[in-house]
Amino acid sequence: MRISMTGEYAVRAMIHLSSISKGKVTHISDISKEQNIPETLLRKIMGQLVKIGLVRSSRGKGGGVMLAKPGDSISLLDIIQGIEGQIILNQCLVDEKYCDQTSYCAVRKVWQQAQDQMLSILNGKSICDLANESNRNFLEFSNNKQTLN
Amino acid sequence: MRISMTGEYAVRAMIHLSSISKGKVTHISDISKEQNIPETLLRKIMGQLVKIGLVRSSRGKGGGVMLAKPGDSISLLDIIQGIEGQIILNQCLVDEKYCDQTSYCAVRKVWQQAQDQMLSILNGKSICDLANESNRNFLEFSNNKQTLN
DNA sequence: GTAAATGTGAGTATTGTAGTCATATTAGGG
DNA sequence: CCCTAATATGACTACAATACTCACATTTAC
Numbered sequence: 001m002r003i004s005m006t007g008e009y010a011v012r013a014m015i016h017l018s019s020i021s022k023g024k025v026t027h028i029s030d031i032s033k034e035q036n037i038p039e040t041l042l043r044k045i046m047g048q049l050v051k052i053g054l055v056r057s058s059r060g061k062g063g064g065v066m067l068a069k070p071g072d073s074i075s076l077l078d079i080i081q082g083i084e085g086q087i088i089l090n091q092c093l094v095d096e097k098y099c100d101q102t103s104y105c106a107v108r109k110v111w112q113q114a115q116d117q118m119l120s121i122l123n124g125k126s127i128c129d130l131a132n133e134s135n136r137n138f139l140e141f142s143n144n145k146q147t148l149n
Numbered sequence: 150m151r152i153s154m155t156g157e158y159a160v161r162a163m164i165h166l167s168s169i170s171k172g173k174v175t176h177i178s179d180i181s182k183e184q185n186i187p188e189t190l191l192r193k194i195m196g197q198l199v200k201i202g203l204v205r206s207s208r209g210k211g212g213g214v215m216l217a218k219p220g221d222s223i224s225l226l227d228i229i230q231g232i233e234g235q236i237i238l239n240q241c242l243v244d245e246k247y248c249d250q251t252s253y254c255a256v257r258k259v260w261q262q263a264q265d266q267m268l269s270i271l272n273g274k275s276i277c278d279l280a281n282e283s284n285r286n287f288l289e290f291s292n293n294k295q296t297l298n
Numbered sequence: 299g300t301a302a303a304t305g306t307g308a309g310t311a312t313t314g315t316a317g318t319c320a321t322a323t324t325a326g327g328g
Numbered sequence: 329c330c331c332t333a334a335t336a337t338g339a340c341t342a343c344a345a346t347a348c349t350c351a352c353a354t355t356t357a358c
Contacts, residue, residue, distance in 0.1 A: 001150055001236050003260075005347065008240055011256055028304070040349060047305060059304045060356025076259060087150050089267075091157055104286035106279045107160060110225060111152075114270040118238075121263040130255045137253035154316065177335070190317055196336060208335045209325025 009037045010045050010083045018071035018127045025064030052082040071128035089115045158186045159194050159232045167220035167276045174213030201231040220277035238264045
C-alpha cells in the first residue's frame with residue numbers, strides 16, 4: 001500500500017513551484033532537472049495539476065508554470081487526492097455491494113477511523129509549510145555539517 | 150491506495166475463526182462459503198496465515214483450521230502486515246536512494262506521522278474486539294429493524 | 299515563420315493482483 | 329492397505345495499473 005510515483009512527483013513539483021517568487025514562471029524542464037523527474041512524465045503530471053486548478057500554465061515563448069493560488073492554501077491532501085483520486089483504504093468503504101455487513105461491521109469503522117486520521121494529517125500541511133520547514137531543516141542540517149568539519 | 154483483497158479476505162477469515170469456540174476446528178471450505186471468498190484463493194491465504202503463526206492447521210480427516218493464539222492477542226495490524234508486508238505510505242520512507250533530502254525533508258516527516266497514526270489505530274484493535282463489536286452492532290441493528298416493522 | 303513553450307493520445311514494458319487448476323501431502327478409520 | 333477427507337503448493341492465466349516514452353499538436357512572442 002503505497003502512494004504512486006505520480007503522487008510523489010506532483011508533491012515535489014508543487015513544493016518546487018512554491019519556492020518561485022510570486023508572479024514569475026518556471027519551466028517544466030527546469031523542475032524536471034532539479035527534482036530529478038522524467039520530463040515527459042512530469043509534463044503529464046503538470047497537465048493534471050493544471051486541470052485540477054492547482055497550477056496555472058501559459059504556452060509559447062515566455063510561457064511556463066506557476067502556482068494557481070497561494071501556497072498556504074494548498075494542502076498535501078489537495079495534491080495527492082487531485083492526482084490519485086480519493087484515498088480509500090478499504091474496499092468496503094467504497095463499494096456497498098462488496099460487503100453486506102456495512103451497517104454493523106466493526107472492521108469498517110476501524111478503517112474509517114484510520115483513514116480519517118491520515119487524511120486530516122495530510123490536510124493539515126500546506127505546501128507552504130512544507131517548503132518552509134524543509135528550508136529550515138536544511139539550514140540546520142548544513143550548520144551541523146559545518147560545525148562537524 | 151487501497152488494501153488488497155487478500156488482506157481483506159484474511160481479516161474476514163480471522164474474524165470468522167475467532168468466533169469458533171476454542172479447541173474446535175473449522176474447514177476452509179466453510180469459511181469460504183460463509184464469508185463469500187473464492188475457496189482456492191482462501192486456501193492460499195490460510196497457508197500464509199499459518200506460515201506467519203496466526204493460524205494453526207491440521208491435515209487429513211478431522212483436520213481443519215483454528216486460531217494459533219487467543220483472539221485478543223491478534224491485532225488487525227498483525228494480519229494486514231503479515232499478509233501484505235509492511236505498510237509504507239511513501240516511497241522515500243523505505244528507499245534511501247530514492248531521495249537525497251531524507252535528512253531534512255519535511256514531506257517525509259508528514260508521511261511518517263500519517264503512517265504512524267494509521268498503524269497505531271490498526272494495532273489498537275484485536276480481532277476479538279472486532280468480532281465482539283460486530284456482534285453487538287448486529288444485535289442493535291436487528292432490534293432496530295424489528296421495532297421498525 | 300520560427301523558436302520556445304505546454305498539451306495530449308497512443309503505445310509499451312513491467313509489475314502486481316486475483317484467481318484457477320492440477321497435483322501433492324497428510325491423517326483417520328475401516 | 330486403501331479410501332476418504334482434509335490442507336499445501338507450484339504453475340499458470342487474465343486482467344489491470346503503473347511508469348514511462350514518443351510523436352505530434354497547439355499556442356505564443358518576436
